[in-house]
Amino acid sequence: xxxxxxxxxxxxxxxxxxxxxxxxxxxxxxxxxxxxxxxxxxxxxxxxxxxxxxxxxxxxxxxxxxxxxxxxxxxxxxxxxxxxxxxxxxxxxxxxxxxxxxxxxxxxxxxxxxxxxxxxxxxxxxxxxxxxxxxxxxxxxxxxxxxxxxxxxxxxxxxxxxxxxxxxxxxxxxxxxxxxxxxxxxxxxxxxxxxxxxxxxxxxxxxxxxxxxxxxxxxxxxxxxxxxxxxxxxxxxxxxxxxxxxxxxxxxxxxxxxxxxxxxxxxxxxxxxxxxxxxxxxxxxxxxxxxxxxxxxxxxxxxxxxxxxxxxxxxxxxxxxxxxxxxxxxxxxxxxxxxxxxxxxxxxxxxxxxxxxxxxxxxxxxxxxxxxxxxxxxxxxxxxxxxxxxxxxxxxxxxxxxxxxxxxxxxxxxxxxxxxxxxxxxxxxxxxxxxxxxxxxxxxxxxxxxxxxxxxxxxxxxxxxxxxxxxxxxxxxxxxxxxxxxxxxxxxxxxxxxxxxxxxxxxxxxxxxxxxxxxxxxxxxxxxxxxxxxxxxxxxxxxxxxxxxxxxxxxxxxxxxxxxxxxxxxxxxxxxxxxxxxxxxxxxxxxxxxxxxxxxxxxxxxxxxxxxxxxxxxxxxxxxxxxxxxxxxxxxxxxxxxxxxxxxxxxxxxxxxxxxxxxxxxxxxxxxxxx
RNA sequence: GCGCCCGUAGCUCAGCUGGAUAGAGCGUCGGUCUCCGGAACCGAAGGCCACAGGUUCGAAUCCUGUCGGGCGCGCCA
Numbered sequence: 109x110x111x112x113x114x115x116x117x118x119x120x121x122x123x124x125x126x127x128x129x130x131x132x133x134x135x136x137x138x139x140x141x142x143x144x145x146x147x148x149x150x151x152x153x154x155x156x157x158x159x160x161x162x163x164x165x166x167x168x169x170x171x172x173x174x175x176x177x178x179x180x181x182x183x184x185x186x187x188x189x190x191x192x193x194x195x196x197x198x199x200x201x202x203x204x205x206x207x208x209x210x211x212x213x214x215x216x217x218x219x220x221x222x223x224x225x226x227x228x229x230x231x232x233x234x235x236x237x238x239x240x241x242x243x244x245x246x247x248x249x250x251x252x253x254x255x256x257x258x259x260x261x262x263x264x265x266x267x268x269x270x271x272x273x274x275x276x277x278x279x280x281x282x283x284x285x286x287x288x289x290x291x292x293x294x295x296x297x298x299x300x301x302x303x304x305x306x307x308x309x310x311x312x313x314x315x316x317x318x319x320x321x322x323x324x325x326x327x328x329x330x331x332x333x334x335x336x337x338x339x340x341x342x343x344x345x346x347x348x349x350x351x352x353x354x355x356x357x358x359x360x361x362x363x364x365x366x367x368x369x370x371x372x373x374x375x376x377x378x379x380x381x382x383x384x385x386x387x388x389x390x391x392x393x394x395x396x397x398x399x400x401x402x403x404x405x406x407x408x409x410x411x412x413x414x415x416x417x418x419x420x421x422x423x424x425x426x427x428x429x430x431x432x433x434x435x436x437x438x439x440x441x442x443x444x445x446x447x448x449x450x451x452x453x454x455x456x457x458x459x460x461x462x463x464x465x466x467x468x469x470x471x472x473x474x475x476x477x478x479x480x481x482x483x484x485x486x487x488x489x490x491x492x493x494x495x496x497x498x499x500x501x502x503x504x505x506x507x508x509x510x511x512x513x514x515x516x517x518x519x520x521x522x523x524x525x526x527x528x529x530x531x532x533x534x535x536x537x538x539x540x541x542x543x544x545x546x547x548x549x550x551x552x553x554x555x556x557x558x559x560x561x562x563x564x565x566x567x568x569x570x571x572x573x574x575x576x577x578x579x580x581x582x583x584x585x586x587x588x589x590x591x592x593x594x595x596x597x598x599x600x601x602x603x604x605x606x607x608x609x610x611x612x613x614x615x616x617x618x619x620x621x622x623x624x625x626x627x628x629x630x631x632x633x634x635x636x637x638x639x640x641x642x643x644x645x646x647x648x649x650x651x652x653x654x655x656x657x658x659x660x661x662x663x664x665x666x667x668x669x670x671x672x673x674x675x676x677x678x679x680x681x682x683x684x685x686x687x688x689x690x691x692x693x694x695x696x697x698x699x700x701x702x703x704x705x706x707x708x709x710x711x712x713x714x715x716x717x718x719x720x721x722x723x724x725x726x727x728x729x730x731x732x733x734x735x736x737x738x739x740x741x742x743x744x745x746x747x748x749x750x751x752x753x754x755x756x757x758x759x760x761x762x763x764x765x766x767x768x769x770x771x772x773x774x775x776x777x778x779x780x781x782x783x
Numbered sequence: 784g785c786g787c788c789c790g791u792a793g794c795u796c797a798g799c800u801g802g803a804u805a806g807a808g809c810g811u812c813g814g815u816c817u818c819c820g821g822a823a824c825c826g827a828a829g830g831c832c833a834c835a836g837g838u839u840c841g842a843a844u845c846c847u848g849u850c851g852g853g854c855g856c857g858c859c860a
Contacts, residue, residue, distance in 0.1 A: 138800075140800075140801095140802090142799090142802075144803075145803060145804070146803080146804090149803075153802090153803085155801095155802060158802075158840070158841080161840070162839095162840090167840095168840075191803085193802090193803065194802095194840090195802085195803075233860090270860075273859095273860055274859075274860060275860080403858090404858075406858090407858060409858095437856095439857095440857080440858045441858095442858085443858040444858060445858075447858085449857095449858070449859085449860085450859075450860045451860095453860095514854095515787075515788070515854070515855085516854060516855060517855090518786090518787065518788090518854090518855070519786085519787085519855055519856060520855095520860095544787095544788095546788075546789085546853085546854085547853095547854085549853095569852090569853090570852070570853080571853090573853095598822070602820085602822085618822090629796080629797090630795090630796070630797095631796085631797080633788055633789070634788090634789070634796080635788090635789080635853070635854090637795085639795085642795075642809080645808095645809080645822095646822050647808090647809085647822055647823090648807085648808045648809060648822095649796090649797095649807065649808045649809085650808085650822085652822060653808095653822070653823090655822090656820095656822050656823075657823090659820090660819075660820075660823085661819095663819065663820075664819045665819095666819095667819060668819090711799095712799095715799055715800095716799095718799085718800090719799065719800090721799080723796095723797080724797090724799070727797060727798090727807085730807080730808090731797095731807085734807085737823060737824065738824070738825095740819075740823080740824085741815090741818095741823075741824045741825085742824090744818085744819065745819060746819050747818085747819075761819090782820095783820095783822075
């Protein structure tokens, strides 16, 4: 890891600036450490001389020289070299650096150590199969969790289940009105294979059924009311179908190695009357008030403080005549009929996450996940779990909350933060992070392949939007099936000797890496125009490319063991007394580059979390794999005759392999034994 | 109308808090020692970083404006 060295270097330079120029800490510029474009220029570069040129009224070149003179010996680091342009280039002590990392490079405690952090992700409406858009959410959310844990945070993963919403109501209506299915007929149906696919189609059919005759929407309203008030048989049907669909979703996500700690059911939030308590708090803090007149008379509203986001009929010309009603924008929290809106429920839930609501759920054991990790669910009733499940964990009461939701919810997430601020919870407001990302659409080619693109939808748009209502989209399981099948063919072509089960196991690892890497490598603000062929590719910038490099590295170490009897631990120990010219000479540049780059994992994870840009991890891992592959082709290890050279190369290979394995783990990917 | 996001090679995208010659993948073209596995490697072609101003030692990056595209703004969730 390289961050400790960064800090050390920064401290030394800061100390130098204080002594030489008498700079006060307040006047201290940020000491930026970057990587020179060319390794011959140095390993690191510091640009602080440019920053100081104005205040010190000296040329950057002079300042850089003075700093280099004054800083003295950088024991264990290396030396500083000022350039004419004003850069301070750092040449690291290669041997010392390499010895320190290669022998065992554990990540440091991390900046977020001990901070209880809740990450909410996935949150798919439990009424139909998951699609690629949901996979992007889960891949981002799960990777974020892994990164936060890597930095030392205590992470609790929650998956919100909207079991009382319109989408579930629609499928209940579909079952009853289109299929003539009641509770009794539903029971065998939900356990049949492909139930989530069945609901996918049914949901699309209901949408069309409503469109054909809008009076049919009364069925939806009736069903929705039944769900909210827990009235059977509609509510019983909903309970049954959402339970099974959620299990389908969990199974799909488990294929990608995604697991959770808690399922938060909206129905429990309603039944436990979280809202009642939240409403008291909102009123007491003056966050909401009862609108007396105007078009929102009788509603409890929250003023919206920013000037933006007016609705379409916000006529500015006659605003003077309409009076005060239009002047301050307000968001309805409680309707004039006394029912609460979505934002209201969300505020209650967010308060609970921070332990600020003063109420808690009951909990029930839900399942044991693939890794053995237990999955709990919220409950409205207090039934003690059986003793063999262990005690219920202490859910909620977080110090920080990340909500992984697509960018279309930005407006509402902002209102949420505003409510927390207004309720005198500035810390919670500050630590409520909306991890937003753009949606997944379909490329025209893929939409066409699915049979969705007809003549009138001309290719003026850059992509085709996914629509659950229309049933338009690539189902997650279909994608995973295809990618696994494809991987299995590739494995079979290379390893005819492997038993089928093992081929299958490896294919799953490769397919997972392909999909997860694909979903992570774009920056979050970019719409992914999902293209099936691109996602199924295993060449170039893909997950399998990273795995392949790692497998190659491991193969070398394995051969050293099997053929030459060299154990890795013994090899690493021998480095203390092994000459280092193969690392320090120009011929060792390739090896040195590999080691230095591999050490940057902690720096990269830090940046990824700071910017919430997980693609930087993906890009870094890819660049590292490229570097290794280049090294692999230019620098033989086993065939190398010079023993010192061979040892150092093997050490570099080992370090690469171990850092890359960590990086892959952070992205939820395994390293196959062969591929 | 207002707000947020996006615009970089033929296509899909990187480019961290401004820094040295703007980089990858795919595609195209041309190569790679019977070698630790070719799911790889090396090379070539391909750029007014949408446009116009500004800020400064320095701008793809920051500011303003314009154009083009996406999304959001409800007593829906």
